[in-house]
Amino acid sequence: xxxxxxxxxxxxxxxxxxxxxxxxxxxxxxxxxxxxxxxxxxxxxxxxxxxxxxxxxxxxxxxxxxxxxxxxxxxxxxxxxxxxxxxxxxxxxxxxxxxxxxxxxxxxxxxxxxxxxxxxxxxxxxxxxxxxxxxxxxxxxxxxxxxxxxxxxxxxxxxxxxxxxxxxxxxxxxxxxxxxxxxxxxxxxxxxxxxxxxxxxxxxxxxxxxxxxxxxxxxxxxxxxxxxxxxxxxxxxxxxxxxxxxxxxxxxxxxxxxxxxxxxxxxxxxxxxxxxxxxxxxxxxxxxxxxxxxxxxxxxxxxxxxxxxxxxxxxxxxxxxxxxx
Ligand SMILES: [Fe+2]
Ligand SMILES: [Fe+2]
Numbered sequence: 001x002x003x004x005x006x007x008x009x010x011x012x013x014x015x016x017x018x019x020x021x022x023x024x025x026x027x028x029x030x031x032x033x034x035x036x037x038x039x040x041x042x043x044x045x046x047x048x049x050x051x052x053x054x055x056x057x058x059x060x061x062x063x064x065x066x067x068x069x070x071x072x073x074x075x076x077x078x079x080x081x082x083x084x085x086x087x088x089x090x091x092x093x094x095x096x097x098x099x100x101x102x103x104x105x106x107x108x109x110x111x112x113x114x115x116x117x118x119x120x121x122x123x124x125x126x127x128x129x130x131x132x133x134x135x136x137x138x139x140x141x142x143x144x145x146x147x148x149x150x151x152x153x154x155x156x157x158x159x160x161x162x163x164x165x166x167x168x169x170x171x172x173x174x175x176x177x178x179x180x181x182x183x184x185x186x187x188x189x190x191x192x193x194x195x196x197x198x199x200x201x202x203x204x205x206x207x208x209x210x211x212x213x214x215x216x217x218x219x220x221x222x223x224x225x226x227x228x229x230x231x232x233x234x235x236x237x238x239x240x241x242x243x244x245x246x247x248x249x250x251x252x253x254x255x256x257x258x259x260x261x262x263x264x265x266x267x268x269x270x271x272x273x274x275x276x277x278x279x280x281x282x283x284x285x286x287x288x289x290x291x292x293x294x295x296x297x298x299x300x301x302x303x304x305x306x307x308x309x310x311x312x313x314x315x316x317x318x319x320x321x322x323x324x325x
Contacts, residue, residue: 001050001069001082002047002081002082003073003081004046004047004080004081005042005043005046006077006078006079007020007025009042010039011035011036012024014032014035015027015030016039018042027071034064037058037059037060040057040058040060041054041060043058045072048081085279085280086276086278086282087277087283088277089272089273089275089277089278090272092272092283092286093268093272095283095287096287099287099291103290104224104294107295107298108297108301112309113132113302113304113305117234121238121241121242122241122242124238124242124309125308127308127309128304128305128309129238129242129244129248130248130314131304131308131314132235134181134186134315135197135300135304137177137178137191139196139200140174143170145204146207146211147167147211149211150163150212151163151167153215155216155275156275163219166264169262170264173255173258178191179251180247183248193318196316197316198303199296199300200303206296210293217285217286219272220268220272220286222267222268223269224268224297225297227264227265233256236249236252236256
C-alpha cells in the first residue's frame with residue numbers, strides 16, 4: 001500500500017489527531033510517548049511512499065506504521081495511491097485489435113481460400129463460392145447459440161443493452177443466406193439434413209464457450225466477426241467477378257449491408273467503452289485467447305477451401321453419414 005492521509009495531522013493536547021474536512025479525529029491507542037512519532041508517520045503518508053519507506057523516514061518500526069495505516073484505512077482516512085494494475089477496457093481493446101490485425105495479416109488474409117479468391121478468382125471452383133455460403137449459413141443459423149449466453153452480462157447495464165440490441169438485429173440473418181442458396185435449388189429441408197464442417201462447428205462452439213464463461217473476451221471477437229464485412233465484401237466482389245447470378249449474390253450482399261448500416265463492425269468498441277477495467281493477468285489471457293480465436297477463424301476459411309475445392313459433395317448430408325456409419 002502507498003497511503004495518502006486524507007487530512008492534516010496535528011497534536012491536540014498532546015494527542016495525535018487528524019483534521020479532516022474541518023473535523024478532528026483522534027488517533028486512539030497511541031501512548032503518549034509515541035505521540036510525536038505518530039505525527040511523523042502521518043506526515044509521511046503523502047501518497048509517495050510505501051509503509052516500509054514511511055517507517056524509515058519516521059525512524060520507527062514498520063509494524064507500527066502498518067497498524068496505524070490499517071486502522072486509518074478501516075475508517076477511510078487513507079487512500080491507496082498504488083498505480084492501478086487494471087487498465088481501461090477500451091485501452092486493452094486497442095492492444096488486442098493490433099494483435100488481431102497482425103495475426104489476420106499473417107494467417108487469414110493469405111490462407112489458401114483468400115489467396116485463391118482474391119488472386120485466382122476465375123479458376124476458383126464454383127463449389128467453393130457455394131460452400132462458403134453454406135458454411136456461413138451454418139454459422140449464422142447457430143449465432144443465437146453463441147450470442148445468447150452473453151445477453152445477461154451483469155457488469156455493465158449499457159453493455160448489456162447494446163448486446164441485447166445487437167442480438168435483435170442479428171436474428172434471422174441465416175434466412176438471407178438461405179435465400180441465396182435457394183437460387184441453387186437448395187432448400188431449408190436440405191440444409192436441415194446437413195452438418196457443418198468441423199472447423200465451422202469448432203468456431204461456433206468456441207464462441208459459445210467464451211460467451212458463457214469469458215463474455216468480455218467474447219465481446220472482443222464481435223468486431224472481427226462483424227467487421228468481416230471487409231472479407232464478406234471481398235467474397236461478394238469475387239462472386240461478381242466470377243459471374244455468379246444475382247439471385248445468389250444479392251441476398252448475401254443484403255446481409256453485408258445490414259452489418260454495415262448497423263455499424264456492427266464497431267460494436268466491440270461501443271461495448272468496451274462501458275466495461276470495467278481489466279487487470280494485467282486478464283490482458284494476458286485475452287491476448288492468448290485472441291491467438292486461438294484467429295486460428296479458429298483461419299481454420300473456418302481454410303476448412304472451406306480444403307473441403308469444397310475438391311470433388312466432395314456440396315451438401316454433407318446427415319442421412320448419408322448415418323447410412324455410412
Ligand atoms: Fe448478421
Ligand atoms: Fe451483423
